[in-house]
Amino acid sequence: MPIADSELILNPDNSIYHLNILPEDVADNIITVGDPDRVSAVSNLFDTIELKKGKREFVTHTGYFNKKRITVISTGIGTDNIDIVLNELDALVNIDFKTREIKPNKKSLNIIRIGTSGAIQEHIPIDSFLISKKAIGLDGLMHFYELNNKEESSFTNALKSHLNWPLAISPYTYSCSNKLANLFKDDTVYEGITVTNAGFYAPQGRQLRKKPVLLDFHEKLRGFSFQQQQITNLEMETAGIYGLAKLLGHKAVSMNAILANRYNGNFSKTPQKTVDNLIAYCLERLT
Numbered sequence: 001m002p003i004a005d006s007e008l009i010l011n012p013d014n015s016i017y018h019l020n021i022l023p024e025d026v027a028d029n030i031i032t033v034g035d036p037d038r039v040s041a042v043s044n045l046f047d048t049i050e051l052k053k054g055k056r057e058f059v060t061h062t063g064y065f066n067k068k069r070i071t072v073i074s075t076g077i078g079t080d081n082i083d084i085v086l087n088e089l090d091a092l093v094n095i096d097f098k099t100r101e102i103k104p105n106k107k108s109l110n111i112i113r114i115g116t117s118g119a120i121q122e123h124i125p126i127d128s129f130l131i132s133k134k135a136i137g138l139d140g141l142m143h144f145y146e147l148n149n150k151e152e153s154s155f156t157n158a159l160k161s162h163l164n165w166p167l168a169i170s171p172y173t174y175s176c177s178n179k180l181a182n183l184f185k186d187d188t189v190y191e192g193i194t195v196t197n198a199g200f201y202a203p204q205g206r207q208l209r210k211k212p213v214l215l216d217f218h219e220k221l222r223g224f225s226f227q228q229q230q231i232t233n234l235e236m237e238t239a240g241i242y243g244l245a246k247l248l249g250h251k252a253v254s255m256n257a258i259l260a261n262r263y264n265g266n267f268s269k270t271p272q273k274t275v276d277n278l279i280a281y282c283l284e285r286l287t
Protein backbone atom coordinates (compact mmCIF):
# COMPACT_ATOMS: atom_id res chain seq x y z
CA MET A 1 0.00 0.00 0.00
CA PRO A 2 1.45 3.39 -0.98
CA ILE A 3 1.90 5.73 1.99
CA ALA A 4 -0.64 8.57 1.76
CA ASP A 5 0.32 12.15 0.81
CA SER A 6 -0.66 13.37 4.30
CA GLU A 7 1.73 10.91 6.01
CA LEU A 8 4.82 10.96 3.79
CA ILE A 9 4.79 14.62 2.86
CA LEU A 10 6.88 15.68 -0.13
CA ASN A 11 7.50 19.21 -1.38
CA PRO A 12 6.81 20.07 -5.06
CA ASP A 13 10.43 19.18 -5.98
CA ASN A 14 9.98 15.76 -4.27
CA SER A 15 12.16 16.72 -1.30
CA ILE A 16 10.95 15.65 2.14
CA TYR A 17 8.69 18.09 3.97
CA HIS A 18 10.81 19.62 6.78
CA LEU A 19 14.38 18.72 5.84
CA ASN A 20 13.80 19.91 2.26
CA ILE A 21 16.31 17.42 0.84
CA LEU A 22 16.20 14.62 -1.74
CA PRO A 23 17.23 10.98 -1.23
CA GLU A 24 20.45 11.53 -3.22
CA ASP A 25 21.43 14.41 -0.89
CA VAL A 26 21.96 12.06 2.09
CA ALA A 27 25.30 10.38 2.83
CA ASP A 28 25.51 7.16 4.86
CA ASN A 29 27.39 9.03 7.61
CA ILE A 30 25.28 11.71 9.27
CA ILE A 31 26.47 14.26 11.80
CA THR A 32 23.66 15.97 13.71
CA VAL A 33 24.20 19.26 15.53
CA GLY A 34 21.68 21.32 17.48
CA ASP A 35 22.72 24.76 16.29
CA PRO A 36 22.13 25.59 12.57
CA ASP A 37 25.31 27.74 12.66
CA ARG A 38 27.32 24.69 13.72
CA VAL A 39 26.61 23.05 10.33
CA SER A 40 29.11 25.41 8.63
CA ALA A 41 31.57 24.90 11.46
CA VAL A 42 31.60 21.23 10.41
CA SER A 43 31.41 21.61 6.62
CA ASN A 44 34.10 24.33 6.57
CA LEU A 45 36.49 21.50 7.44
CA PHE A 46 35.30 19.32 4.52
CA ASP A 47 37.60 18.92 1.51
CA THR A 48 34.64 19.57 -0.81
CA ILE A 49 31.04 20.63 -0.21
CA GLU A 50 28.54 19.16 -2.64
CA LEU A 51 25.29 20.76 -1.45
CA LYS A 52 23.83 23.25 1.00
CA LYS A 53 20.09 23.21 1.63
CA GLY A 54 17.78 24.13 4.49
CA LYS A 55 14.35 24.98 5.80
CA ARG A 56 13.43 26.31 9.26
CA GLU A 57 16.06 25.09 11.77
CA PHE A 58 17.05 22.15 9.56
CA VAL A 59 20.19 23.14 7.65
CA THR A 60 21.94 20.41 5.65
CA HIS A 61 25.40 20.36 4.04
CA THR A 62 26.81 17.27 2.31
CA GLY A 63 30.43 16.89 1.30
CA TYR A 64 33.61 14.87 1.60
CA PHE A 65 36.20 14.71 4.40
CA ASN A 66 39.17 12.36 3.96
CA LYS A 67 37.33 10.73 1.02
CA LYS A 68 34.28 9.92 3.18
CA ARG A 69 30.91 11.35 2.17
CA ILE A 70 29.26 12.99 5.16
CA THR A 71 25.99 14.84 5.66
CA VAL A 72 25.84 17.35 8.49
CA ILE A 73 22.38 18.45 9.53
CA SER A 74 21.06 20.73 12.28
CA THR A 75 18.21 19.47 14.40
CA GLY A 76 17.45 22.53 16.50
CA ILE A 77 16.80 21.87 20.18
CA GLY A 78 14.85 18.98 21.68
CA THR A 79 13.53 15.50 20.97
CA ASP A 80 10.41 16.89 19.27
CA ASN A 81 12.78 17.96 16.48
CA ILE A 82 14.63 14.65 16.68
CA ASP A 83 11.33 12.92 15.89
CA ILE A 84 11.20 14.89 12.62
CA VAL A 85 14.88 14.54 11.69
CA LEU A 86 15.24 10.80 12.37
CA ASN A 87 11.93 9.88 10.68
CA GLU A 88 12.64 12.03 7.62
CA LEU A 89 16.23 10.78 7.30
CA ASP A 90 14.95 7.22 7.51
CA ALA A 91 12.24 7.93 4.93
CA LEU A 92 14.86 9.43 2.59
CA VAL A 93 16.86 6.19 2.57
CA ASN A 94 14.26 3.49 3.25
CA ILE A 95 11.10 4.61 1.42
CA ASP A 96 10.83 4.80 -2.35
CA PHE A 97 9.48 8.32 -2.99
CA LYS A 98 8.14 7.34 -6.46
CA THR A 99 6.05 4.36 -5.36
CA ARG A 100 5.63 5.59 -1.73
CA GLU A 101 6.38 2.00 -0.63
CA ILE A 102 8.87 0.90 2.01
CA LYS A 103 11.97 -0.50 0.33
CA PRO A 104 12.54 -4.25 0.84
CA ASN A 105 16.26 -3.77 1.60
CA LYS A 106 16.84 -1.29 4.39
CA LYS A 107 19.83 1.02 4.70
CA SER A 108 21.43 1.54 8.10
CA LEU A 109 22.86 5.04 8.61
CA ASN A 110 25.68 6.02 10.97
CA ILE A 111 24.38 8.93 13.03
CA ILE A 112 26.79 10.95 15.16
CA ARG A 113 25.48 13.76 17.36
CA ILE A 114 28.00 16.51 18.07
CA GLY A 115 26.33 18.52 20.80
CA THR A 116 26.85 20.51 23.97
CA SER A 117 25.99 19.35 27.46
CA GLY A 118 26.22 20.03 31.19
CA ALA A 119 28.07 17.60 33.50
CA ILE A 120 26.59 16.77 36.90
CA GLN A 121 29.59 14.88 38.34
CA GLU A 122 32.34 16.89 40.04
CA HIS A 123 35.17 15.05 38.25
CA ILE A 124 34.02 15.85 34.67
CA PRO A 125 35.53 19.24 33.82
CA ILE A 126 34.18 21.90 31.51
CA ASP A 127 35.67 21.80 28.00
CA SER A 128 36.06 18.00 28.13
CA PHE A 129 34.45 15.51 25.71
CA LEU A 130 32.06 12.73 26.70
CA ILE A 131 30.58 9.75 24.85
CA SER A 132 27.01 8.91 25.89
CA LYS A 133 27.06 5.12 26.34
CA LYS A 134 23.43 5.16 27.43
CA ALA A 135 20.76 7.83 27.40
CA ILE A 136 17.74 8.17 29.67
CA GLY A 137 14.83 10.05 28.15
CA LEU A 138 12.81 12.18 30.54
CA ASP A 139 10.97 13.75 27.61
CA GLY A 140 8.44 11.02 26.73
CA LEU A 141 9.06 10.78 22.95
CA MET A 142 9.61 7.03 22.74
CA HIS A 143 6.36 6.25 24.58
CA PHE A 144 4.52 7.28 21.40
CA TYR A 145 6.10 4.44 19.41
CA GLU A 146 5.13 0.79 19.49
CA LEU A 147 8.22 -0.96 20.80
CA ASN A 148 9.11 -4.58 20.14
CA ASN A 149 10.87 -4.84 23.45
CA LYS A 150 11.04 -2.56 26.43
CA GLU A 151 14.65 -1.45 26.11
CA GLU A 152 16.82 -1.65 29.20
CA SER A 153 13.86 -2.00 31.55
CA SER A 154 15.91 -3.24 34.53
CA PHE A 155 18.11 -0.15 34.31
CA THR A 156 15.09 2.16 33.94
CA ASN A 157 13.22 0.53 36.82
CA ALA A 158 16.25 0.81 39.12
CA LEU A 159 16.56 4.50 38.24
CA LYS A 160 12.84 5.15 38.78
CA SER A 161 12.92 3.60 42.20
CA HIS A 162 16.16 5.42 43.13
CA LEU A 163 14.63 8.75 42.09
CA ASN A 164 11.29 7.89 43.63
CA TRP A 165 10.09 9.23 40.27
CA PRO A 166 7.08 11.50 40.89
CA LEU A 167 6.01 12.50 37.36
CA ALA A 168 3.47 10.81 35.04
CA ILE A 169 5.89 10.56 32.10
CA SER A 170 8.12 7.60 32.69
CA PRO A 171 11.86 7.59 31.90
CA TYR A 172 13.06 5.36 29.04
CA THR A 173 16.59 4.17 28.27
CA TYR A 174 18.53 3.32 25.10
CA SER A 175 22.21 2.64 24.42
CA CYS A 176 24.61 3.88 21.77
CA SER A 177 25.96 1.70 18.98
CA ASN A 178 29.13 0.25 20.51
CA LYS A 179 30.61 -0.14 17.04
CA LEU A 180 30.25 3.58 16.41
CA ALA A 181 31.29 4.56 19.96
CA ASN A 182 34.50 2.55 19.59
CA LEU A 183 35.60 4.93 16.81
CA PHE A 184 35.55 7.84 19.26
CA LYS A 185 36.98 6.18 22.39
CA ASP A 186 40.15 7.69 23.80
CA ASP A 187 41.92 8.03 27.15
CA THR A 188 41.09 11.74 27.03
CA VAL A 189 37.38 11.21 26.37
CA TYR A 190 34.95 10.49 29.23
CA GLU A 191 32.21 7.90 28.89
CA GLY A 192 28.96 8.06 30.75
CA ILE A 193 25.21 7.94 31.01
CA THR A 194 23.37 10.96 29.67
CA VAL A 195 20.00 12.28 30.75
CA THR A 196 17.94 13.79 27.94
CA ASN A 197 15.62 16.42 29.35
CA ALA A 198 12.40 17.99 28.09
CA GLY A 199 13.79 21.50 28.63
CA PHE A 200 16.80 23.52 29.72
CA TYR A 201 15.57 25.16 32.94
CA ALA A 202 13.31 23.29 35.42
CA PRO A 203 13.68 19.99 33.50
CA GLN A 204 17.46 20.24 34.06
CA GLY A 205 17.04 21.46 37.66
CA ARG A 206 17.77 25.13 36.88
CA GLN A 207 15.98 27.86 38.73
CA LEU A 208 15.88 31.47 37.59
CA ARG A 209 12.57 32.88 38.92
CA LYS A 210 10.47 29.74 39.27
CA LYS A 211 11.24 26.76 41.46
CA PRO A 212 11.50 23.33 39.78
CA VAL A 213 9.37 20.51 41.24
CA LEU A 214 12.35 18.11 41.42
CA LEU A 215 14.42 19.95 44.03
CA ASP A 216 17.15 17.45 44.82
CA PHE A 217 17.26 16.22 41.22
CA HIS A 218 21.03 16.51 40.66
CA GLU A 219 21.96 14.97 44.00
CA LYS A 220 19.73 11.99 43.29
CA LEU A 221 21.00 11.57 39.72
CA ARG A 222 24.60 11.90 40.94
CA GLY A 223 24.07 9.20 43.57
CA PHE A 224 22.61 6.62 41.16
CA SER A 225 24.82 3.76 40.07
CA PHE A 226 23.96 0.68 38.00
CA GLN A 227 26.57 -2.00 37.32
CA GLN A 228 29.20 0.55 38.35
CA GLN A 229 28.01 3.09 35.79
CA GLN A 230 27.04 6.62 36.81
CA ILE A 231 24.86 9.33 35.33
CA THR A 232 27.24 11.97 34.03
CA ASN A 233 25.56 14.72 32.04
CA LEU A 234 22.38 16.46 30.87
CA GLU A 235 21.29 17.58 27.42
CA MET A 236 18.18 17.49 25.21
CA GLU A 237 18.40 15.08 22.22
CA THR A 238 20.43 11.91 22.79
CA ALA A 239 17.78 9.50 24.15
CA GLY A 240 15.44 10.34 21.27
CA ILE A 241 18.23 9.77 18.75
CA TYR A 242 19.22 6.45 20.35
CA GLY A 243 15.60 5.27 20.65
CA LEU A 244 14.55 6.09 17.10
CA ALA A 245 17.85 4.90 15.62
CA LYS A 246 17.35 1.56 17.36
CA LEU A 247 13.73 1.29 16.24
CA LEU A 248 14.53 2.17 12.62
CA GLY A 249 17.72 0.08 12.36
CA HIS A 250 20.37 2.82 12.34
CA LYS A 251 23.55 3.16 14.43
CA ALA A 252 23.95 6.20 16.66
CA VAL A 253 26.39 7.74 19.08
CA SER A 254 26.26 11.07 20.90
CA MET A 255 29.43 13.08 21.46
CA ASN A 256 29.17 15.84 24.03
CA ALA A 257 31.24 18.98 24.50
CA ILE A 258 30.88 19.61 28.23
CA LEU A 259 30.21 23.33 28.57
CA ALA A 260 28.73 23.46 32.07
CA ASN A 261 29.64 21.76 35.31
CA ARG A 262 26.45 21.89 37.36
CA TYR A 263 28.18 20.60 40.54
CA ASN A 264 30.73 23.40 40.56
CA GLY A 265 28.49 26.01 38.95
CA ASN A 266 31.04 26.64 36.17
CA PHE A 267 30.40 27.41 32.51
CA SER A 268 33.04 27.30 29.75
CA LYS A 269 34.84 30.55 28.98
CA THR A 270 35.57 29.23 25.47
CA PRO A 271 32.45 27.33 24.33
CA GLN A 272 33.03 27.86 20.60
CA LYS A 273 36.62 26.64 20.80
CA THR A 274 35.56 23.54 22.72
CA VAL A 275 32.84 22.72 20.20
CA ASP A 276 35.26 23.33 17.29
CA ASN A 277 37.78 20.99 18.93
CA LEU A 278 35.12 18.28 19.30
CA ILE A 279 34.09 18.70 15.64
CA ALA A 280 37.72 18.31 14.47
CA TYR A 281 38.20 15.30 16.76
CA CYS A 282 35.02 13.58 15.50
CA LEU A 283 35.78 14.19 11.82
CA GLU A 284 39.27 12.71 12.19
CA ARG A 285 38.02 9.67 14.11
CA LEU A 286 35.06 9.06 11.78
CA THR A 287 37.26 8.94 8.71
Ligand SMILES: O=P(O)(O)O[C@H]1O[C@H](CO)[C@@H](O)[C@H]1O
Pocket residue numbers: 033034035076077078114115116117200235236237
Ligand atom coordinates in the same frame (compact mmCIF):
# COMPACT_ATOMS: atom_id res chain seq x y z
O1 LIG B 1 24.45 22.20 21.49
P1 LIG B 1 23.28 21.35 21.12
O2 LIG B 1 23.63 20.35 20.10
O3 LIG B 1 22.07 22.17 20.72
O4 LIG B 1 22.88 20.54 22.46
C1 LIG B 1 22.55 21.08 23.72
O5 LIG B 1 22.39 22.49 23.75
C2 LIG B 1 21.00 22.86 23.69
C3 LIG B 1 20.65 23.67 24.91
O6 LIG B 1 21.45 24.80 25.02
C4 LIG B 1 20.24 21.54 23.62
O7 LIG B 1 19.97 21.23 22.28
C5 LIG B 1 21.22 20.57 24.22
O8 LIG B 1 21.04 19.22 23.90
Ligand SMILES: O=c1cc[nH]c(=O)[nH]1
Pocket residue numbers: 116117118119200204234235236259260
Ligand atom coordinates in the same frame (compact mmCIF):
# COMPACT_ATOMS: atom_id res chain seq x y z
O1 LIG C 1 23.79 22.54 30.87
C1 LIG C 1 23.65 22.36 29.66
C2 LIG C 1 24.60 22.77 28.71
C3 LIG C 1 24.35 22.54 27.38
N1 LIG C 1 23.20 21.93 27.02
C4 LIG C 1 22.27 21.54 27.91
O2 LIG C 1 21.23 21.00 27.55
N2 LIG C 1 22.53 21.74 29.21
